[in-house]
Amino acid sequence: MANKTPITVAHGDGIGPEIMDATLHIIEAAGAQIEPETIEVGEKVYLRGISAGIEPSAWESLRRTRVFLKAPITTPQGGGYKSLNVTTRTTFGLYANVRPCVSYYPFVDTKHPVMDVVIIRENEEDTYTGIEYRQTNDMMESLKLISRPGSEKIIRYAFEYARANNRKKVTCFMKDNIMKITDGLFHKVFDEIAKEYPDIENESWIVDIGSAKLADTPEAFDVVVMPNLYGDILSDVAAQIAGSVGLAGSANIGEQCAMFEAIHGSAPRRAGQNLANPSGLLLAAVMMLVHIDQPEVATRVHNAWLRTMEDGIHTYDIFEEGVSKQKVGTREFAEAVIARLGQEPQTLKAVHYASAPKQETSEQIERQRVVSKKELVGVDVFLDWAEHDTEKLAALLQQANGDGLELKLITNRGARVWPHGLPETFTTDHWRSRFLSKGTINHAQITSLLQRINESGLDFIKIENLYDFDGQPGYSSVSGA
Ligand code: NAD
Secondary structure (H helix, E strand, O other), rough: OOEEEEEEEEEOOHHHHHHHHHHHHHHOOOOOEEEEEEEEEEEHHHOOOOOEOOOHHHHHHHHHHOOOEEEEOOOOOOOOOOHHHHHHHHHHOOOOOOOOEOOOOOOOOOOOOEEEEEEEEEEEEEEHHHOOOEEEOOOOOOOOOOOOOHHHHHHHHHHHHHOOOOOOOEEEEEEOOOOOOHHHHHHHHHHHHHHOOOOOEEEEEEEHHHHHHHHHHHHHHOOOEEOHHHHHHHHHHHHHHHHHHHHOOOEOOOOOOOOEOOOOOHHHHOOOOOOOHHHHHHHHHHHHHHHHHHHHHHHHHHHHHOOOOOOOEOOOOOOOOOOEEEEOOOOHHHHEEEEEEEEEOOOOOOOOOOOOOOOHHHHHHHOOOOOOEEEEEEEEEEEOOOOOOHHHHHHHHHHEEEEEEEEEEEOOOOEEEOOOOOOOOOOOEEEEEEEEEOOOOOHHHHHHHHHHHOOOOOHHHEEEEEEOOOOOEOOOOOOOO
């Protein structure tokens, strides 16, 4: 390999510097052609008053190298500090979080001896856009956003990941029995894209029963792709039940940039004592080597590491009498891995990396974009109203009927309360009224409806326009309405 690939490296806090030194030492000994550029992130930067935890100059390195190997950092106690991970993820559009959760039985204790699951979590959308409101005295709102291009990118990535890593099945987790439009889209896109990969098995689970099955029988899963929130929770669950929290790495992949890190934190109490296990960061670096197109080096490092695990050479965190052979420190562990470069495991499954998963670019997605015919047919008007007499509210709202728009229903927290409501239904101060027309309307009709609602003395707090797309309602229906 002629040229060295520049990478940006942050040594982090706590055990960070030790595990980073060990990791770089191992991968360079394995022949990694890298040119590390060091940047400072974390506690010291936060305490200097930089709320993002990263110096502006460090961004230049990241923008240049587009590859970030990051050791864990300590977030100082107290508020006002922005998560460096969130900032990096959103700034660079790192849409895919990839977390292999593997058990290393019988060498590392685990409840699930046969587990080799990769969780692929969508990283930019869902309830994580941070768009939240207090709408009334009693009601808070968080927006859940799922887009078609966002779903296409992550789901295609999951299938490409499966193909590049010789995996057999991709499973989708979502909850489209409840969130028919948002999670429904995720599921639909999954089914569409799955058809393009006939060589890979596919299946879908509702996230509740799917998670129960994942926690109980992880050997039934291979690659699992899911929206952000479920993925946030289940990637931790999966790593925990594999018994490998201290051993797991993760990748955050974007079209332009990628970040690789261990999943554990900076373990400040263990810092500076040559105790920490560098395995999580090392396995993250293995993913990085595949990403920068050095798959042979990644294979050598990973197999030597598996062999070291098998030989019972363990740091304190996984050391167990009777199973482990030798308790070692961070540096000695690194030397043990280096001594095994070129070897393969004998009991555990050896790995073989060939190439990084292909990614769909925004341009490719844009080219395939299908635009539906969109017609405005009504409006949901949300109200702050502290009373409980639904008939009274309906009468006030009906005064605003006219100009083609007519009150069709009122719900409270999604439950229909008018017409034909039940007195047993609990109501808050947050109401939704739905006005529909017989045909297409324009925005001016909505503005004058709001004017009339305002004249009825009601406090409207937000509206959602109701559109049909290609003649199909683009809004959820209300049962019984
Ligand atoms: P932690 O992961 O640092 O530690 C949890 C436990 O695991 C501790 O007992 C620790 O000693 C042990 N441990 C963790 N990694 C280890 C390793 N490589 N080798 C041996 N033992 C290891 O979690 P925490 O204590 O909740 O957090 C400490 C700090 O890390 C906090 O400031 C937190 O904000 C930060 N943190 C950073 C990241 C990150 O940078 N990505 C992630 C999680 C937590």
